[in-house]
Amino acid sequence: MEQLIKQLDQYRKDIEAYMTATAETAEEFRIKYLGTKGIVKSVMGEMKNVAPEERKHFGQILNEFKQTVEEKYHQLKESSAEKTETAGAAFDYSLPADNFLTGSRHPLSIVRSRIISIFSRLGFAVAEGPEIEDDWHNFGSMNLPEDHPARDMQDTFYINNSKEEGIWLLRTHTSNVQARVMEKQKPPIRVICPGRVYRNETVSARAHCFFHQVEGLCVDTNISFADLKHTLYFFVKEMFGSDVKIRFRPSYFPFTEPSAEMDISCLICEGDGCAVCKHTGWVEILGSGMVHPKVLENFDIDPNKYTGFAFGMGMERICQLLYRVNDLRLYSQNDIRFLQQFTGSV
Ligand code: DAH
Numbered sequence: 001m002e003q004l005i006k007q008l009d010q011y012r013k014d015i016e017a018y019m020t021a022t023a024e025t026a027e028e029f030r031i032k033y034l035g036t037k038g039i040v041k042s043v044m045g046e047m048k049n050v051a052p053e054e055r056k057h058f059g060q061i062l063n064e065f066k067q068t069v070e071e072k073y074h075q076l077k078e079s080s081a082e083k084t085e086t087a088g089a090a091f092d093y094s095l096p097a098d099n100f101l102t103g104s105r106h107p108l109s110i111v112r113s114r115i116i117s118i119f120s121r122l123g124f125a126v127a128e129g130p131e132i133e134d135d136w137h138n139f140g141s142m143n144l145p146e147d148h149p150a151r152d153m154q155d156t157f158y159i160n161n162s163k164e165e166g167i168w169l170l171r172t173h174t175s176n177v178q179a180r181v182m183e184k185q186k187p188p189i190r191v192i193c194p195g196r197v198y199r200n201e202t203v204s205a206r207a208h209c210f211f212h213q214v215e216g217l218c219v220d221t222n223i224s225f226a227d228l229k230h231t232l233y234f235f236v237k238e239m240f241g242s243d244v245k246i247r248f249r250p251s252y253f254p255f256t257e258p259s260a261e262m263d264i265s266c267l268i269c270e271g272d273g274c275a276v277c278k279h280t281g282w283v284e285i286l287g288s289g290m291v292h293p294k295v296l297e298n299f300d301i302d303p304n305k306y307t308g309f310a311f312g313m314g315m316e317r318i319c320q321l322l323y324r325v326n327d328l329r330l331y332s333q334n335d336i337r338f339l340q341q342f343t344g345s346v
Contacts, residue, residue, distance in 0.1 A: 001054065004046055008065055011039060015072050020090070026076040033069045040066050107342040108212055108331055111319050112194050115214050118238045119192045122231060124216065127191040129177035131198070132159065135167035137179040141298045142255040150254045155200035157209075170198035173312060174215035175255060178291075181217060182299035187306045188220040194315070205327040212315035219291060219301065219308030225258070228288055228309035236264055236285075239318065247282065256289025256310055267321050276320070283321065286313035 018029060033039045043062060050058045105113075116126055129137070135146075144150055154172040161167055177193035193215040201207040218227065229248070236244050245265040253259040263284050266277035273279035288311035293303035319325055323342065330338050 001050060001058070004043070005061070008043065008061065011043075011065070012068065015069060018072060018076060020076075020079045023080045026073070026080045029076055030073055034073060040069055104340060104343055106331075106339065107319050107323055107325065108315055110342060111315055111322065112212070112214075114239065115194065115235075115315075115318070116192065118235055119216070122190075122234065124190045124192045124218075127177055127181050127193045128195060129171075129174070129180040129193065131171055131196060133169060133171040133176045135169065137176045138169060138171050138173070141179045141295065142175050143292050143294045143298075144254045148254065150252075157198050157200050171195075172199055173197050174213040175310075175312060177215055178217045178255075178295075178310060179299070182219070182296075182301060187301060187308075189308070190218045190220075192216045203329060205329065208316075208328045208332075210332075211328065213312050214315060216288075216311045217291070217308065218310075219296070219306055221306060223290075223307045223309055225290060225309070228290070228311070231309075232262055232286070232288065232311065240264065240267055240321065248288075251287060251289075253287055253289055255292050255295050256287075257292045259287065259289035262286050262288055262311075264321075268324065276326075283317075285317055285321075286311050288312070 015033070018025075031038065035041075043065065047055065047059065047062070120126075138156075139148075139151060140146070156172050157170040159168040159170065161169075174193045174195045174197060177191075177195065181189060181191050181193070195213065195215075196210055197213050198210045201209055203209055216231075218231070233246055236246055244267065247263050248260040249263065251259045251261040261284050263282040265271050266274060266281050266283050268274050268276045269281070271281040273281055277283045288309065291308035291310050296303045296306060296308065316325075316328055316331060319331075325331070
């Protein structure tokens with residue numbers, strides 16, 4: 001009897017040593033302890049050798065032992081089932097978590113947000129227009145009637161080019177949004193219009209069949225070229241820093257009169273001359289001018305009462321100057337090594 005109790009203690013220790021199990025070891029445990037030839041059965045068999053007066057007490061001990069075995073078996077079975085769910089691998093909850101990749105903003109998106117934020121401080125709202133446009137909004141209303149030679153300045157992707165069904169195209173500039181805005185809204189108008197534009201160009205480091213522009217339009221009473229100049233000067237200083245200089249060169253755009261292109265002093269060589277500024281010390285960043293009276297008339301805005309200025313700039317060019325990106329193709333290749341480099345805040 002004493003020997004049997006010792007033996008039971010040993011069994012209990014053995015049982016405790018089982019921690020987690022696979023389905024197989026749980027089954028092994030069951031056969032070893034609870035099977036027809038198992039340990040529980042065999043210790044129960046010892047009852048017949050026990051003196052009658054001790055049977056009650058011994059019976060209790062054996063029942064408790066049996067319960068311990070059964071509970072352990074349940075535990076093992078459960079833990080083996082959990083393990084199967086995690087594909088058999090023991091999961092270590094103390095391991096550090098995987099790195100959480102948050103991604104970063106596209107450089108053009110950073111530049112776009114900064115442009116919006118600067119102009120919004122001067123009271124400019126953001127306006128958007130369609131990328132698939134009709135001939136009138138992209139060209140006609142902007143003072144480029146059919147057969148106007150200036151249409152050749154921009155190689156257009158036509159979607160439909162028949163008189164009967166109408167002329168539909170991918171907008172070649174964001175100036176179409178000027179038209180869309182003036183159609184709906186009368187002065188005072190102060191908007192900037194960021195968006196994607198398309199031109200039929202062979203893709204290379206310096207040219208792309210799509211790129212991004214930001215158009216600006218301000219129409220009100222008493223708007224002069226001085227307003228245009230100071231607005232753009234404020235923009236340039238906020239964008240590139242207060243040391244940057246600007247200059248205007250006379251130019252031609254059908255929708256503005258007079259027209260001017262604006263250059264800024266080269267940020268890369270600071271005026272000494274480099275490949276980006278073609279050794280001139282200046283880089284062109286936008287086209288601008290006073291809104292042509294005909295354009296205002298096209299939208300029933302009286303040019304004798306109202307005047308306005310407009311400008312259009314390339315976002316990729318701003319990005320190139322800020323981040324030194326020298327190949328236009330990088331913006332749309334989705335190469336993670338390129339995209340991960342931009343962490344600029346808005
Ligand atoms: N639309 C012109 C282009 O794509 C840019 C431009 C020039 C826009 C002068 C303007 C402007 O609003 O006044 O080349």
